[in-house]
Amino acid sequence: xxxxxxxxxxxxEVTGVATITLDRPDRLNALTFEVYDELRRxxxxxxxxxxxxxxxxxxSGRAFCSGGDVEDIIGALFERDFRGLLEFTRxxxxxxxxxxxxxxxxxxxxxxxxxGAGAVIATACDLRVGAxxxxxxxxxxxxxxxxxxxxxxxxxxxxxxxxxxxxxxMTGDFISADxxxxxxxxxxxxxxxxxxxxxxxxxxxLAKGPSFAIEITKDALNREASMDLASAxxxxxxxxxxxxxxxxxxxxxxxxxxxxxxDFL
Numbered sequence: 569x570x571x572x573x574x575x576x577x578x579x580x581e582v583t584g585v586a587t588i589t590l591d592r593p594d595r596l597n598a599l600t601f602e603v604y605d606e607l608r609r610x611x612x613x614x615x616x617x618x619x620x621x622x623x624x625x626x627x628s629g630r631a632f633c634s635g636g637d638v639e640d641i642i643g644a645l646f647e648r649d650f651r652g653l654l655e656f657t658r659x660x661x662x663x664x665x666x667x668x669x670x671x672x673x674x675x676x677x678x679x680x681x682x683x684g685a686g687a688v689i690a691t692a693c694d695l696r697v698g699a700x701x702x703x704x705x706x707x708x709x710x711x712x713x714x715x716x717x718x719x720x721x722x723x724x725x726x727x728x729x730x731x732x733x734x735x736x737x738m739t740g741d742f743i744s745a746d747x748x749x750x751x752x753x754x755x756x757x758x759x760x761x762x763x764x765x766x767x768x769x770x771x772x773x774l775a776k777g778p779s780f781a782i783e784i785t786k787d788a789l790n791r792e793a794s795m796d797l798a799s800a801x802x803x804x805x806x807x808x809x810x811x812x813x814x815x816x817x818x819x820x821x822x823x824x825x826x827x828x829x830x831d832f833l
Contacts, residue, residue, distance in 0.1 A: 570617065572610055574603045576628070584621030585771040586614060586672075587764075593629025598637035599685055601644075604660055607689075611666035611674075621775040623670070625693065626677035626764050627686075635684020635707060657717075660685065664719045667692040668790055671783040673774050677767035678702040678754070683742075688718040691727065691753075694786060697770065698745040698754040699763040705742040715740065726793060728753050778816040778832040 570577060576589035588610065590597035599607075614620050627633055636642065645653060667674055667689070676693035682704040690696055690704065698704075706724075708717045715721065715737030724733040728751045736743070748754040758766045774782060784807055792800040811817060816832045823830035 570610070570613055572606050574600070574606045577610070579619060580772075581619065583772045584619060584775045585768060586617075586620045586623045587768070588623065588625045590625070590627040590633055592637075593627075593631075595637060596631035596634035596681060597627040597629065597686070598634045598640070600637050600640045601656075604663055608659065608663035608666045611663070611670045614672060615666075615670045617672075620672055621779050622771040623672050623674045624677050624764070624767050624771050625674060625689070626679055626767070629680070630701075631681040631683075631686075632676070632678045632702060633683070633686025633689060634681055635686050660718050664688060664692045664723075668719075671786065673771075673782055673786060675767045675771050675774075677764040678704075678745075679761075679763045683707050685718060688720045688723075691720060691723045692718075695755045695767075695770065696748075696753065697756045697758060697763050697767040698748060699760045700745050700757060701760045702745045702748075702754075702757075702763065703742045704745075704748050704753070705740055706737050707740045709738060710740040724753075776832070778814075778820070778830075780814060780833065781811060781816060784811065 576591045577586065579586045588607075590603070592598060592603075611623075614623055645656065648656070673695070674693045676690045676696040678690055678696055678698040680699065680701055682690050682698075682702055684705070684707040687704050687706045706715055706717075706720055709715045720737060721733070724737065728736070732751050735741075745754060745757045749757045756766065756770075788804065788807065792803065795803065816830075819832060820830045
């Protein structure tokens with residue numbers, strides 16, 4: 569059984585929805601070296617966990633995640649040479665890679681402040697449900713670092729467009745949940761205190777769907793970002809033909825004919 573030490577984890581065995589809860593509320597769920605490392609290992613592990621169909625990530629208290637812990641991480645980084653710093657930044661990037669490569673859909677339940685590395689983790693989710701209080705900022709330039717951190721410069725323009733991504737990554741300014749929703753960064757905004765419930769409901773809906781088709785959709789979204797149109801069309805033609813041989817396609821048809829809900833694998 570998956571039992572992390574630096575955050576909470578639970579699995580609803582009925583729905584197949586797993587929930588990761590960042591659990592340092594006194595530090596606004598700031599990330600430590602241990603949390604970074606265990607999170608990336610968690611997503612790699614859940615990639616192959618048959619009992620998990622969808623993953624929700626959230627935070628405890630009044631923040632989703634405020635980024636790297638200044639006391640636990642920043643001070644320690646000043647003691648490292650370039651090789652040591654690169655080891656750290658590669659680990660943080662590997663967390664994002666583990667999320668994007670995870671075959672399970674990941675939904676961010678943004679219960680409060682989303683900042684710095686927390687904002688990038690939210691961006692790496694497939695869907696984001698934000699509470700009204702869930703303001704978000706990519707703070708890196710505010711501390712003299714590149715706004716292109718942990719894949720932000722690759723992911724964010726694909727969600728909100730180059731112009732808005734440039735503004736958010738260069739200024740490091742916070743925007744409200746409503747503004748994040750308006751520009752397409754948040755998929756939904758709900759009342760404070762309801763983000764986790766709304767995200768879990770959405771996750772349960774996805775979990776009832778054809779898991780392999782959803783997995784392939786996520787993979788296509790990743791792969792086609794670097795393809796030309798002709799290559800993307802051919803890739804989609806081949807995978808769609810393959811999915812037409814999958815039992816879920818026939819189950820969908822038979823459920824329609826029999827006027828019942830489909831029972832997907």
